[in-house]
Amino acid sequence: MKNAFLSRNSKYMLLLAMFSFSSLVAQSFQKTALGIKTKIQALDVEVQFYSPTIVRVLKSPEGVAFKKESLSVTKKPESTKFTMQQNGDIVSLKSDKMKVDLDLKSGKMSFNTLAGASLLNEAASGASFTDFNDAGSKTYSINQNFELDKDEAIYGLGQQQRGQLSLRNAKINMVQGNVDDYVPFLVSTKGYGLFWDNYSPTVFEDKPEVTSFKSEVGDCIDYYFMIGGNIDGAIAGMRELTGQAPMFPLWTFGYWQSKERYKSQDELVGVVSKYRELGVPLDGIIQDWQYWGNNYLWNAMEFLNTEFPNPKKMVDDIHNMNAHVIISIWNSFGPQTKQFREMQPKGMLLNFGTWPQSGLETWPPNRDYPSGVQPYDPYNPEARNIYWKYLSKGLFSVGIDGWWIDSSEPDHMDFKPSDFDIPTYLGSFRKVRNAFPLMAVGGVSEHQRAESSDKRIFILTRSAFAGQQRYGANTWSGDVNSSWQSLRNQIPAGLNFSMSAIPYWNTDIGGFFAGAYKKGWGDGTKNPSFQELYVRWMQFGAFTPMMRSHGTDIPREIYNFGKKGETIYDAIAKTIDLRYSLLPYIYSASWDITKNQSTMMRALVMDFDDKKVVNMNNEYLFGKSILVAPVVHAQYTPETIVKSNEETGWNKNEDTDVAKIQAATFGQAKSTKVYLPEGTSWFDFWTNEAFKGGQEITKATTIDEIPLYIKSGSIIPFGPKVQYATEKKWDNLEIRIYPGADGEFTLYEDENDNYNYEKGAYSTIIFKWNNKTQTLTIGKRSGSFNGMLKNRTFNIVLVTKEKGTGIPTGKNYDKIVDYDGKQKNIRL
Structure with a gap:
């Protein structure tokens, strides 16, 4: 009898314990207006619906207070209806677009369709926080692991010069550089987007077992998941979160001529005049650096160089020829500038090595005469005000049409780890390093818009960060090499950048560093190796959002390559004419970006369910109808290997081993392979020959035509x-x-x-x-x-x-x- 009582009592106690544990679990999270809050494995975890398609996840060490105001995200959480259901350790939150599951025991999160299909899971290893001393401030290094399906492909993360489209099996050290622009946003072929909202140096790594983001500094883990149904939908979610892309003026989609650099007012105006005389279309001319004079006056934002005696007349002369002018401005100032003298006493300059390194125009830099140039602190709103004050007075007032914001990452030379300890308005430089271009470009854009709405903002800039699409900026790919490999790299670079939700991108047509082609060829314009590369790059550039020729060492104006009736001249002219004939199509595509969150340079995987295009890095759609297959291998000349980078490339006196080749005959036809995606048929733009999709064809090519196919x-x-x-x-x-x-x-x-x-x-x-x-x-x-x-x-x-x-x-x-x-x- 006693044993029976004990047995019944034990069962009662067990039931009571189970009830208490169940109650404890039930009370271990708190429902909020946006989602839930809970504590799991010594972490505070919060899930917030920003919309039915966007969820924010916040994690931080338990009980440690922090304040996070995103530099990228502009959207405020909207009132979103959601339901919540618990099944054991799993709490499920459902909007009318997706389901989010949180394991209250392990902390693992998963994101699913309403039908229950898995989209993305956190890995079991989940999140980690490691104590970190950030220039005297106690904080953490943070890491979050995810699990990707074996067969899914991912894209984005800004622009990389890897030559690959898919990010699977990649390890990327994300610190802004001259030719690498990092945006911690990726999209998946499963139709979702993932934005890692952190601005410090970050390593992204994809391995078969785990995919991770690891950032040097973070008070919290902060990421957004968005369901889009496809890549376009995921990009639309990112723009909803971080800002929509405004319209550019129609003239920005014409042809742009530039070089490093026009050395006088007369030379600049003369280029426009020559194009008009030749009847070759032109909409823009760009003035590069040193119109301000010497390096101690770096970026003075005034025409202090005596070769530019009347800037207002210069701009008027260009406008009177129905062209536009943009001008180089930087995010750093020389010690003799008014900006430097006003900002320095207020602690608004960042004292680390940047370009130029010497006050003298010599190579290599004469370190006995340091330039003293320092970047400014664009995180500081007062510094941004000062920046615009001088820009408006010195350049906007004379009618300059737009801004070429160079070194917007910015240049960081002679790097020392202690440079990251330098204080900014928002904490250490380490903490906010990758957002520098967003703040610098945003400062100019917001001030110009506040001052005038008569002229649409147009900014050409060398770097970007998440959200920059809202500022009217077109990013170019930096000081890339003049080589065939570099040309090949630009296609996946531009496509990944575009899939990072920033739709406007371009590249230096011909590559920036071209000095290797001059040996034995005068100015290099008659070297067949450079002529072929330049024409093929020009044809690619005609199918990017901005068609802009630029570089150093070799002049790029069409008349330097010959005259009408000569093969190379005619090929360049034909390509420019083709671009202008497509302006109604291009301008309508830009509206599709602004109105419908579309993308102009489209990786084929965005539009075709075809396994062969998942990692295709040499073709793309321009708009939604034109398949572009640039010729990216030399066909008429040896494919010379040219090695340089954005720093060593400046050694213009360096001898090279490029052999002088015999003059090439560009008249004969060649051929290239083109893959036509399945699911539709295609028309050769030049012949209208029809082809069924899902096959590789051999396309006959001539020097004056790029393979184009119309869906x-x-x-x-x-x-x-x-x-x-x-x-x-x-x-x-x-x-x-x-x-x-x-x-x-x-x-x-x-x-x-x-x-x-x-x-x-x-x-x-x-x-x-x-x-x-x-x-x-x-x-x-x-x-x-x-x-x-x-x-x-x-x-x-x-x-x-x-x-x-x-x-x-x-x-x-x-x-x-x-x-x-x-x-x-x-x-x-």
Whole structure:
């Protein structure tokens, strides 16, 4: 009897213990307005819904208070309906778009579709915090591990010169550099995005068993998961979180000429004048450094160089030729500048080695005469105010159209670990190092917008960080080498950058360091090795968001390569003409970015479910219709290997082993391999020959043509032949239809410059092609703006081998349609 009582008592005690434990678990988390808070394995963990598709995860050592204000994230959490359910140790939170599971015992999180399909899991090893002394401040080094599916591919993390597209099995040390721009955001072929919100030096590593982010400094682990359904959707989530991309002026999509550097006002204006004389289109000219004088006056933001005696007249002369000018500005100042003298007493300069290293213009730098140049602290709002004050007074006031913000990472030479201890307005330089370009570019952008809305902000910059798309900036790939390998590297570099949610990117056409091609060839422009590389790079550049020729050692203006009727000159001119013919398509694609969070340079994996394109690093879509397959191997000359980097490349006196080769004959046809993704058919742009997707073909090439293929169902508008982007109205566009599938295209137009489009001052016309009935519907025009065409002509071409090939010639139309804004149906 006693044993029976003890047995019943033991069962009672066991049930009581189980109930108490269950109650303890049930009370071990707290529901909040955004999600839940809990403590797991000595960590405070918080899950926050920022929207139905975006979740933020915060982790920190238990009981340790911290304050985190994101430099990248602009979105405030929106009121999001979610449900919460507990099943044992697992708490599940559901919005109407996704499900998030948190294991209350291990702390492991997983992100899933509503249907229960796994998207991303934290690894069992999870998060770790290691004590770290950050310049006297007690903080942590942080690490978070994830598990990726064996077969998924990931992309993004900014721009790397790795020559690879997929980030699987990569280890990347993310510290901003001249030719590497790091953005800690990645996207997956499973349709999600992951943003690691940290600004310190960070190592990303993907191994078969675990994928991790490890940052040197962090008071907390702070990351965002976003579900998009596809890569476009994930990018849209990142832009929702960190800011949308505004419109650039139409003229920024024309052709830009630059070099290191135009040494006088007359030379700069003369280049524009020469292009107009030759009838070669040009929209922009760029003035590089030292218009301010010597290196002690570095970045004075004034024309102190006597070779620029009348900057207002210089700018007016350029404007009177219907061109625009942007100018080099830096994030550092020489000791004799007004900016340096105002900022230094206020502790707004960062005292570490930067470019230039000597006050004298000699190579190598004469360290007996240090330049004294120091970067400024863009994290400090007062410093940003001072920066704009001088920029506005010295350059904006004379009518400069945009800013070339060089060294925006910034240059960090003679690096010492103690440099990271240097204090900034937001803590140690180590803590905020990678966000430098975001703060520097943002300071200029926000101040200009506050001062004037008449002119859209246009910034060309050498580095970027998460969220920079909101500032009207186009990032270029830095001082890259003039070599075929470097050209090959630019394609995956630009595609990964674009998949980092920052849609505007470009590269120095021809590569920056080209001195190796001069030996035995004068200025190098007649060296066939450089001519071939330059033309192929030019053809690639025509299909990037900014077409800009720039470099040192060898001049890049078209007239240096010969004259009309000569092969290389004609190839360059033809490529520029092709770019201008596509301006209606390109400008409409830019609206698709602003309105629909699209991307202009598109890795093929974004649009095609084809395993062969998962790591394809030499082809891409430009917009959503044009497949670009640049020629990235020498066909007419030896593929000379040129070695240099952004520092050693400055040794312009270095002898090289580049042998002088015989003059090449560029007349004969060559060939290259092109892969056409499956799931559609394709038209050769130059011949309209049709191909079924899912196969590799051999394409005959000539020096003046780049392999281009148009997806079936595409509708592409072509603009008039012009000398600059706005020379002629788009009142007589050629509209090409590539049959074989249904298609749709939205033609966008506005006032071309200013921000009235944000108030609704723009128009769209939707073209739809019904392949079954062979009918084109031109929809009713939506919207209006000052100067809008009320009546116009559309010249319709249903492409065949005989019609609609190559650059438009104004012949062989199927229908000529007078359009007054009302819907039209055209049977072809």
